Amino acid sequence: MIVVRANWVVALLVLGSLLSLSACESSTEIVMPSQTVATNQSVTVSDWVMIESNTWTTNRKVPDMNVAGFIDSAVTNSVVEDGLVVAFFRASPEDEVYPLPVMVNNHRITFTYYAMNDKGIVSFQQDAGQPVCGEFRWVVVPKGAARNVDWADYSAVKRELGLNE
DSSP states (O other): OHHEEEHHHHHHHHHHHHHHHTTOSSSGGGEEOEEEEEEEETTEEEOOOEEEEEEETTTTSSTTTTEEEEEEETOOHHHHOOOOOEEESSSSSOOEEEESSSSEEEEEEEEEEEETTTTTEEEEEEESSOOOOOOEEEEOOOOGGOOOOOOOOHHHHHHTTTOOO
């Protein structure tokens, strides 16, 4: 049983390393959010970031996956170890907001987050093929700020943080 768990841990670490390294391979693949739009007791919220079809990059290490990477200094080693990052997707400002992971037009959209070399990285992934374009937003919740909020429910997150859109 321990060997099976250890193998899974190693597999997840290897996959995470591959995704993170290819998520931000060059400056043309790195998109930085223009600003943090809300802070509430150390909780930070990115602005909505549009990811167009030309922003998605085929992952060279995992060719059946497209990735888009973002640098966010709020994602620290402490957040990765003890905190929480949640992400949301909407096709346009008028559309419904979905927590990730989500299926859109038969494409699975997921995300991961890392802190590498003192840089926080938020990486979105989706199945290869015609990329799903839309707006993405993420919320960084350090351990001390994690209240009894359903962080996967965007309406609850908006209420908790006082977000106006």
